[in-house]
Amino acid sequence: MNNMNEIGATEKRKNGSLPWKSLAVVFVVTLVISGVVIFFVLQSVLQLDANNQYNSVVLENNGGVRDITPPRDLQDFTLTSNSGEPMSLSDFQGKPLLFYFGYTHCPDVCPISLNDMMKVRELLGDQGDDVNYLFISVDGERDTPEILNNFFEMRSVEDVMVGMQGDDEVLARVGSDYGLYYELQEPDANGYYAVDHTANMYLLNPEGQLLSILAYGTEPDLIAERIQKLLDES
Template structure:
């Protein structure tokens, strides 16, 4: 297993070479598209925009100027609808995954816990959000039990294909349902963490292997500035 892969089944012997190629494309293509978009956007930016403090980590991608995001609405683990706009006024640390994930998702939620702990009181200014791309299996009850293993204050949302497709371009979100030999399925998915500012704009992309220390320091600096 390598840290930059985007699959639930890196530890599953049933993966095929074709699946590996698909995963490589899912990982590399979004970065290429995002890089080209940011270059074009910067070259066409007419007005000066004050830049937030930027970490020097190579595993953190600053989005400068910040990217306006579409609002979205999903069903939360408490059964109620929740929109991105409901979280205005806070930073939002966002990750797309699914509850049957054996590696990347648990690791990311553990990082969430460490980031929250290191932020201390400043964590009140951050919403930690997990959106499932496997809405058929990940019902609100399942999500509530799952997210509670890490922190009951974390937000877990049940994704649906229509809404995910509508916002996918904002995050270069890619995911793929992969059948397994036992008749079940897994989901290959993007493993980046996204930081959204209190105005609902994308300001950071953290690669999977970015440390909790760096993320906490970066978010803390943004809050203070």
């Protein structure tokens, strides 16, 4: 009799515990399903955000012209100009400034960029004189003021261009403002060496802030259009 009672009590305990186990299983399954749903929702949101970010980059880099919004303040710096006198970046304030980093012994990229810069000036017509044009050398050892002047005279831009003789210490300090990179290569048997360097142009507004980064090869008409807009707003 006692055995029967114990068996009955055991059965009751078992029967009574089944609903709790079922509830526990349902609870765990619900948590898993909820976690999966939340995961995919978050993935969708993150993917949408990534797509929006990508689209904004594409819009900013229209044809190689990347506008900086808002315009970025820059560190001032002073280098020796092609006149042999010290000149600072802040000296160009009051007009838009179009410039690039290069070196006079450059066989292709730098002369092409200079030519594009002069095309921009031509496209601006009479307002071409309302813009400053600057060449900053990353090869200060060779690009003395005399060499800079010869470089400009050979291309008949001596009345338009201003040159600055590079200084490694100064360029190292301010280079991060422009994403500047340059590296002198090993000289050949004749002592000639090339310089790998950033090939962008940069457009500053009359307040001396970085307004646009212009990738190498950007069509001059797009650059002129951007400068014309800036001149109209000034």
